[in-house]
Amino acid sequence: MSVSSPDVTAIVGASCLSADAPTALQRAAGRLNRWLAVLTEVPAAILVVAEIAVLFTGVVFRYGLNRPLVWSDELASVLFLWLCMLGAVIAQRRGAHMRLRALAASLNERWRHRLEAFSTSVVALFVIEIIAPALEYTTDQAMITTPALNMPDSYRALAILVGSVLMLLVVLLQVIERTIGRELLASLAIMGVVALGLWLAEPVLSTIGNWNLLVFFGLIVPCLVISGAPIAIAFGVATLTYLGMMTDMPLSVVVSRMDEGMSTLVLLSIPLFIFLGLLIEMTGLAAVMVALLSALVGHLRGGLSYVLVGAMYLVSGISGSKAADMAAIAPVLLPEMTRRGKEPGDLIGLLSSSAAMAETIPPSIVLITVGSVTGVSIAGLFSGGLLPAALGALGLVAVIFMRSRKDDVGEVRRASGREIGKALIVALPALILPMVIRWAVVSGVATATEVSSIGIVYTVLMSLVIYRRFHWKRCGPLLVETASLSGAILIILGTATAMAWALTQSGFSAQLAAAMAGVPGGRAGFLALSIVVFAILGSVLEGIPAIVLFGPLLFPVAAAFGINQIHYAIMVVLSMSLGLFTPPLGIGFYQACAIGRVDPEKAMHACWPYMAALLIAAIIVACVPWLALPGF
Structure with a gap:
């Protein structure tokens, strides 16, 4: 965003x-x-x-x-x-x-x-x-x-x-x-x-x-x-x-x-998850998870790059906001990665691609929006997004391995077993939070809307009782920032819904559905075209307005082809994330540059190997539906 x-x-x-x-x-x-x-x-x-x-x-x-x-x-x-x-x-x-x-x-x-x-x-x-x-x-x-x-x-x-x-x-x-x-x-x-x-x-x-x-x-x-x-x-x-x-x-x-x-009640989770993302940065939950990953693999060639990918995977499971994810991770890792000799452009390429990889990790705001406008089970989307994101993470790890073979880590000290154990104990409450969120939704304790409040209460209690890093004076600005970001997102949902209604009343929806249903190649052709279309929409309109406009139109077409709705939803989100974080139009890429304080021209060339790995992962998920359908 x-x-x-x-x-x-x-x-x-x-x-x-x-x-x-x-x-x-x-x-x-x-x-x-x-x-x-x-x-x-x-x-x-x-x-x-x-x-x-x-x-x-x-x-x-x-x-x-x-x-x-x-x-x-x-x-x-x-x-x-x-x-x-x-x-x-x-x-x-x-x-x-x-x-x-x-x-x-x-x-x-x-x-x-x-x-x-x-x-x-x-x-x-x-x-x-x-x-x-x-x-x-x-x-x-x-x-x-x-x-x-x-x-x-x-x-x-x-x-x-x-x-x-x-x-x-x-x-x-x-x-x-x-x-x-x-x-x-x-x-x-x-x-x-x-x-x-x-x-x-x-x-x-x-x-x-x-x-x-x-x-x-x-x-x-x-x-x-x-x-x-x-x-x-x-x-x-x-x-x-x-x-x-x-x-x-x-x-x-x-x-x-x-x-x-x-006003759809499920969308109420958006401001609450935004606030949760801001909280984990303020209270240090993100920092302790990064510290654990650094203790485990920070001494390897490209170790901190692996840490960045792993941290983005874990933090995305808490905050639901890519902006909050990058803002929580970048200040912790990027300075040390720069000190170890990583090029600034490569850092931003990895940061933006890892944010794109994590778009399907629950509780992604885009997944919540998909469920809201299409009627797809949000619990199913939360379960279905984990493996595709893991596949994308493996692709990024492969690129990191190839690009880090000549890194000099001679001065980097390997953490002892005692230090790793201490980091694990400190990070354990933070690591439990994503599990609590997913368990609460899947077990029926709370709805996708309510679970965000559970995450906030858990984070506040952990920060007060265990980490003791709760800054009361910062709560006001965080609440206002939450309202501002939520308003910017939700007014798009409002006007996009009105625009989608106008297109539907004009008969355009039926014409588009008929055109997409007649695409050459049947099911495979429709999936391929959807990847291209939503990647373009993701770069121009971003994920949320694109899914509000075109989700209700294309999901019925996918169902007519016999494509599972959860599988199609995950494919759509993966495709939009590619567009959102790929230069020169991807807005998320420029946001990553702003967070990392790097000139976009220096970072643009470094994105392509990482984005190519994510594209391959998206194609694999399209060809192997069960990756997005665990337990279904």
């Missing part, structure tokens, strides 16, 4: 400021922006804590006391939508929405400034378009009463309206603070010309049937994404424009579909 850190955002924001001293208006905007931060970040942090408490309490009462709380899921759903929208507002403030930055990175400062203004204008357009439909949707939901809490559903639906208004306010403040008013007007003029052109072309677009989808979704969406507009906003603008011009549907249906896409 491509999410800008607050530090990067600050740099971007600073580059957009005028060289002159801030005006009175800018100072006022800055003060209001700081108050807005408090207004959104404090409630969002409280909501994350409340969700953890509600879900864990539900597990205790249902499994421990055999007295299920009938209202817990309903309350969690209400709080969840508010968390999604407040998180989206925070992400807009921090510049943390997922977007493709390759074009902006290749331009000079002046043109980056213009693209920033254009991106801001697109966000403004979307929220202005969505406010009235959100108000209509909220009013409609007032007539519905929730069964357990017996309150109007408008209390929950109001979150989308409030979030949209707050996001518009954030955009206006950003325009003032960054002095991009002139560029914004130019961007609005461009969008006005495009709107006029579409209006004039409406008679023609209405007569060409579904070919008009190429204009709205095949042209507008890619142009907005390439220009650097947030992916979620690009989806939303295209969908609203298409429905407003080509159909008689009320635009409140877009808000309804967004609500459906963001």
